[in-house]
Amino acid sequence: MTPLGLQFKLDDVPEDPRAFQGEIAADALDEVITGLLGDLGYTARGPVQVTGSVYRSKRDLFVEAEVQVQVGYGCVRCLDPLSLTLKRRVRHLLVPGARDDGKSAIELAEDEVTGDDDLDHYDGERIDLVPLLREDILLELPMNPTCEEATAGRCARFEAVFESPAPEEDAAPVDPRWAPLLELKKKLN
Ligand SMILES: [Zn+2]
Numbered sequence: 001m002t003p004l005g006l007q008f009k010l011d012d013v014p015e016d017p018r019a020f021q022g023e024i025a026a027d028a029l030d031e032v033i034t035g036l037l038g039d040l041g042y043t044a045r046g047p048v049q050v051t052g053s054v055y056r057s058k059r060d061l062f063v064e065a066e067v068q069v070q071v072g073y074g075c076v077r078c079l080d081p082l083s084l085t086l087k088r089r090v091r092h093l094l095v096p097g098a099r100d101d102g103k104s105a106i107e108l109a110e111d112e113v114t115g116d117d118d119l120d121h122y123d124g125e126r127i128d129l130v131p132l133l134r135e136d137i138l139l140e141l142p143m144n145p146t147c148e149e150a151t152a153g154r155c156a157r158f159e160a161v162f163e164s165p166a167p168e169e170d171a172a173p174v175d176p177r178w179a180p181l182l183e184l185k186k187k188l189n
Contacts, residue, residue, distance in 0.1 A: 006050060006129045013061060013127075017053040020065075024048035024130055029069065032134050033141065037073060042141060045070040045083055050133060061094040061122070067133055075146050075155060082150035090136045094120045094127065 004012055004020035012018075026044035033042040052065030068087040075082055120132055147155040 004054070006133070008054075008127055010056070010059065010061075010125045010127065013054050013056040015056055017055040019051070019053050020129070021051045024050065024069075024134060028130065029071075029134060029137065032138050033071065036138070036141065037076070037143075037145070041073060043072045045072050048133065048137065050129070059096045061092075061127065063092040063094060063129065063132075065090055065092075065129070065133060067137060069137060071141065073145050075150075076144050077146045077155045080147060082145070082147060084142075084145065084149045086137060086140055088136065088140050090133070092120050092132055094122050094132075097121055097123075 001014075001018055004018060006020065006022040006024070008020070025047050029044040029048055033044070036042050046069070048067055048069040050065055050067050052063060054061055054063045056062075066087070066089050068085065070083055070085045072081065072083040074080065122128075142149050147153060
C-alpha cells in the first residue's frame with residue numbers, strides 16, 4: 001500500500017498499521033518556533049522530515065512518527081550562531097470530537113492508566129498531522145540552548161572570557177584540574 005501523506009481521511013486508515021511520510025515546510029515550522037527565544041530565535045534550516053505509521057481502532061487513531069529537523073539558533077551564553085538536529089519518536093492517540101466533549105471509553109481507560117488527559121482530537125473525517133507534529137517539535141526544543149546542544153562540547157568562547165584560570169606568575173596556562181595540587185605545592189614550599 002502506498003504511504004499516506006501527513007493529511008489523510010479517516011477512511012484511508014486501516015486497522016493494520018499503514019505507513020505515512022511527508023515533510024513539513026520550513027516556513028510552516030517557523031510559524032510556531034520563531035520568537036521562542038526572542039531575538040536569538042529558532043529558525044528551521046530545512047523542512048521537517050516525517051515518517052511513521054497509523055492504525056485505527058473504531059474511530060480512535062494510533063499514530064507513531066519520527067520527526068527530524070535541523071534548526072538554527074544563537075547560543076544564549078556567547079551568541080554564536082549554531083544549529084542543532086532534533087530527531088524524536090513521538091506517539092499520539094487521536095479521538096474524534098472537540099476537546100471539551102464527553103470522553104469516550106478509551107479516553108477514560110487512558111486517563112486511568114496514565115493519570116493525565118494527554119489525548120489529541122480530530123474534527124470530522126479529515127486528519128492533519130502537521131499542527132500536532134509541529135507542537136511536538138516546539139515542546140522538544142531546549143529553552144536555553146548553548147553551544148553544548150550544537151556540538152556536545154563546551155561553550156568555548158564563554159569559558160575563554162569568564163572562566164579562564166588566573167595566570168600563574170611567568171608560567172604557561174595550567175589545566176584547572178591541577179589547581180588543587182598547585183595550591184598544596186605552594187603551602188609545602
Ligand atoms: Zn556558546
